[in-house]
Amino acid sequence: MDDKYYMQKAMSEAEQAFLENEVPIGCVIVYKDEIIASTHNRKEQLNRATAHAEILAIEKSCLVLNDWRLDECTLYVTLEPCPMCAGAIYQSRIKRVVFGAFDPKGGAYGSNFDMNAVPRLNHYPSVTSGVLKDECSVLIKDFFRTKRQ
Amino acid sequence: MDDKYYMQKAMSEAEQAFLENEVPIGCVIVYKDEIIASTHNRKEQLNRATAHAEILAIEKSCLVLNDWRLDECTLYVTLEPCPMCAGAIYQSRIKRVVFGAFDPKGGAYGSNFDMNAVPRLNHYPSVTSGVLKDECSVLIKDFFRTKRQ
Numbered sequence: 179m180d181d182k183y184y185m186q187k188a189m190s191e192a193e194q195a196f197l198e199n200e201v202p203i204g205c206v207i208v209y210k211d212e213i214i215a216s217t218h219n220r221k222e223q224l225n226r227a228t229a230h231a232e233i234l235a236i237e238k239s240c241l242v243l244n245d246w247r248l249d250e251c252t253l254y255v256t257l258e259p260c261p262m263c264a265g266a267i268y269q270s271r272i273k274r275v276v277f278g279a280f281d282p283k284g285g286a287y288g289s290n291f292d293m294n295a296v297p298r299l300n301h302y303p304s305v306t307s308g309v310l311k312d313e314c315s316v317l318i319k320d321f322f323r324t325k326r327q
Numbered sequence: 328m329d330d331k332y333y334m335q336k337a338m339s340e341a342e343q344a345f346l347e348n349e350v351p352i353g354c355v356i357v358y359k360d361e362i363i364a365s366t367h368n369r370k371e372q373l374n375r376a377t378a379h380a381e382i383l384a385i386e387k388s389c390l391v392l393n394d395w396r397l398d399e400c401t402l403y404v405t406l407e408p409c410p411m412c413a414g415a416i417y418q419s420r421i422k423r424v425v426f427g428a429f430d431p432k433g434g435a436y437g438s439n440f441d442m443n444a445v446p447r448l449n450h451y452p453s454v455t456s457g458v459l460k461d462e463c464s465v466l467i468k469d470f471f472r473t474k475r476q
Contacts, residue, residue, distance in 0.1 A: 224389075
């Protein structure tokens, strides 16, 4: 399975978020070629500021592996992570991050600022950006278009 | 009640973390002069990378107020927040942050880097640093001293 395959899985989660009237962002975490967490943004329905797709996926993966270290995992997310989620990614020592659309306002892997350029952190994931970025971006734009109507 | 009063409450939580063999960091969140969340670091026992004192306190406060917006709250924590927690603080729009000891390695309010200097975020808390810093610091140093024995 390649990056596009897993990003499509993350996009399915984003579509589910859209149906639930949440900003449509989806995430999957892969461990040894297996999806161990598949989540989407649930901030509004849980009324929880931390309920971004990535945080929920990291927490699920810690539970599945019974370990706070996710150093053999790859995280796929449809939008560039925010600083909170990029912080959770390095705290959980996720090996690799793959994201879809860029987030010029909040993106923490180069668009707004770069968490990987912060010195003295105890872990830096490798980052692949822009996988299915147009498809991921359209979903988010469509969501905000419906909100403005 | 003043900042020292609430920091002492956060220190009691840090002491509890010490007894549970966790890095001793404690946190309380105050809303209208009332403590609505009182937590400590539980990363090892929950095996959850996100289970820092601040994240647990923010999640509890969202539950108590039934709102992801904590814009009338003050967060007290015994150690300068890491990037993940500083990210959760701005995501939850916490009005004010008060921390005790500085964290030269991981601190995200000026010691290692400054989350409040990242542009284009949708919220910036006011930050008061160094309240009971020596007392907060001693507890953490004692913990790592026992670990090295």
